[in-house]
Amino acid sequence: MKFFKILIISNILILLLGCDKSEENIFLKGNIIGFVYLVDETGYEVENKSGVNISIEGLTSSAITNEDGRFELSDVPAGTYNIIFNKSGYGTYKRFSFQFIGGNVPAFLYETTLYEKPTIEVQSLDISFTDNVINIIGEITETNQFTFQTFFNDSSNVSNVNYDYATGKYSYSGWAYTQFSQSIYLNQTPYSIGDEVYMVIYFINPYEEFGYYDYEYQTRVYTSYKKASSVINLNLQ
Amino acid sequence: MLLLNVACEKAIEYEVLSGQLIGYVTLFDNNQNNLSDNSGVEIIVEGSNHQIKASTDEDGQFIVDNLKSGIYNFVFNKEGYCQHKIISYQFVGGNKPGTIYQTGLYSLSDIQIDSLEITDLERQYNVAFMVTAVSHQQVNSFSYYRYYLSNEPEISYKNYISTDVAYSFSGTENISFYLEIDTLKFPVGSELYLIMYPTSEAYQFYTDINSGKKIYTSINIYKPSEVANITIPEVEAPWWLK
Numbered sequence: 001m002k003f004f005k006i007l008i009i010s011n012i013l014i015l016l017l018g019c020d021k022s023e024e025n026i027f028l029k030g031n032i033i034g035f036v037y038l039v040d041e042t043g044y045e046v047e048n049k050s051g052v053n054i055s056i057e058g059l060t061s062s063a064i065t066n067e068d069g070r071f072e073l074s075d076v077p078a079g080t081y082n083i084i085f086n087k088s089g090y091g092t093y094k095r096f097s098f099q100f101i102g103g104n105v106p107a108f109l110y111e112t113t114l115y116e117k118p119t120i121e122v123q124s125l126d127i128s129f130t131d132n133v134i135n136i137i138g139e140i141t142e143t144n145q146f147t148f149q150t151f152f153n154d155s156s157n158v159s160n161v162n163y164d165y166a167t168g169k170y171s172y173s174g175w176a177y178t179q180f181s182q183s184i185y186l187n188q189t190p191y192s193i194g195d196e197v198y199m200v201i202y203f204i205n206p207y208e209e210f211g212y213y214d215y216e217y218q219t220r221v222y223t224s225y226k227k228a229s230s231v232i233n234l235n236l237q
Numbered sequence: 238m239l240l241l242n243v244a245c246e247k248a249i250e251y252e253v254l255s256g257q258l259i260g261y262v263t264l265f266d267n268n269q270n271n272l273s274d275n276s277g278v279e280i281i282v283e284g285s286n287h288q289i290k291a292s293t294d295e296d297g298q299f300i301v302d303n304l305k306s307g308i309y310n311f312v313f314n315k316e317g318y319c320q321h322k323i324i325s326y327q328f329v330g331g332n333k334p335g336t337i338y339q340t341g342l343y344s345l346s347d348i349q350i351d352s353l354e355i356t357d358l359e360r361q362y363n364v365a366f367m368v369t370a371v372s373h374q375q376v377n378s379f380s381y382y383r384y385y386l387s388n389e390p391e392i393s394y395k396n397y398i399s400t401d402v403a404y405s406f407s408g409t410e411n412i413s414f415y416l417e418i419d420t421l422k423f424p425v426g427s428e429l430y431l432i433m434y435p436t437s438e439a440y441q442f443y444t445d446i447n448s449g450k451k452i453y454t455s456i457n458i459y460k461p462s463e464v465a466n467i468t469i470p471e472v473e474a475p476w477w478l479k
Contacts, residue, residue, distance in 0.1 A: 078306075
């Protein structure tokens with residue numbers, strides 16, 4: 001009898017342990033390894049790629065790159081994730097819907113590149129509306145090349161991800177610019193005379209070509225977007 | 238109790254998907270022609286709790302049955318051929334097989350690089366050298382070489398700063414090429430080291446997840462050249478920057 005009791009207890013123990021294990025096995029875990037590259041304002045690859053923060057939306061696990069740009073996220077459970085790369089001065093890259101299965105060898109995230117935000121500043125801005133054209137003339141700190149983009153919205157919370165109308169990227173490349181200008185024809189925009197609109201200008205690193213597609217805001221985002229102006233209220237009269 | 242135990246174990250199997258994985262390997266000879274017999278490639282699957290091996294049949298097909306959901310590396314080996322690796326393959330499992338399409342495995346290049354020389358070039362505004370590799374053997378077809386640059390003497394296909402390919406046309410014993418240097422990576426006054434390997438093909442690689450370096454897998458790692466070196470000379474600035 002005693003023998004049977006022991007057998008039963010040990011069986012229960014095995015059963016419990018076994019079932020615990022099965023619960024662990026439902027979600028495989030694993031590591032994600034990748035490399036981040038940094039490109040500065042003048043288009044050169046930065047040698048020291050440390051200090052980029054990598055996090056997963058909805059999880060607490062995060063990692064920081066070393067000098068080589070390498071990072072490792074540990075013990076990530078299987079799932080589909082949005083992975084966020086961020087470094088101050090370089091902006092944010094979001095990688096949407098990365099499917100991760102988990103397992104004994106790490107998953108590898110191919111290279112991600114962050115572009116330095118332009119250091120130029122707008123010093124003065126003159127915006128006028130005449131003959132159905134919005135004219136922007138600005139003075140900036142001296143630069144040999146720069147890229148900018150203008151966004152419009154009928155509400156004051158206009159931004160690079162929240163707009164009704166955006167111009168294309170305008171690029172200047174040459175020698176010692178201190179001025180920029182842009183003319184926007186009203187018939188290119190969704191607005192008409194009498195509307196009250198809000199606009200904001202952003203600089204972009206001239207070497208950033210693709211950025212990423214933000215599925216949340218359903219728009220293309222450049223990591224190096226830097227607000228160049230405050231939100232400007234415009235009466236189309 | 239025993240029955241319950243069995244039930245519990247079954248539950249484990251049910252929770253983790255498993256399935257079949259099918260892959261294809263194509264063998265290439267030294268002239269980049271694919272062979273009709275692709276058998277005899279050993280595939281080692283890394284990332285499983287137990288050892289998994291597979292091998293190819295004549296068509297180059299290999300099959301791994303009952304592979305559990307997980308992340309795996311595949312290492313391809315065949316005597317006389319370059320080793321290739323596929324890293325971080327995420328396998329889900331399920332009713333249909335997962336596939337690894339056409340992996341090329343190239344015959345090890347038989348070219349021996351007998352000497353490697355790097356000489357300074359008369360240049361105006363940029364740093365450029367002439368590289369000459371000599372092979373005392375008749376090379377009978379279009380042949381590739383891959384060279385690596387570094388600022389350390391311990392240079393190899395794993396430890397380098399930049400790499401590219403050079404090629405020669407049939408019948409030439411030595412190969413010379415023009416090498417322009419990026420002085421941001423190799424500053425003036427520093428020492429530049431160069432090593433070269435014969436390669437069967439130019440593109441196939443995997444990424445070393447520790448160093449982030451691309452490991453090109455079609456080079457003959459057993460036949461490196463000697464290491465050549467030169468000091469990066471000072472260069473006259475172009476007139477428009479003076």
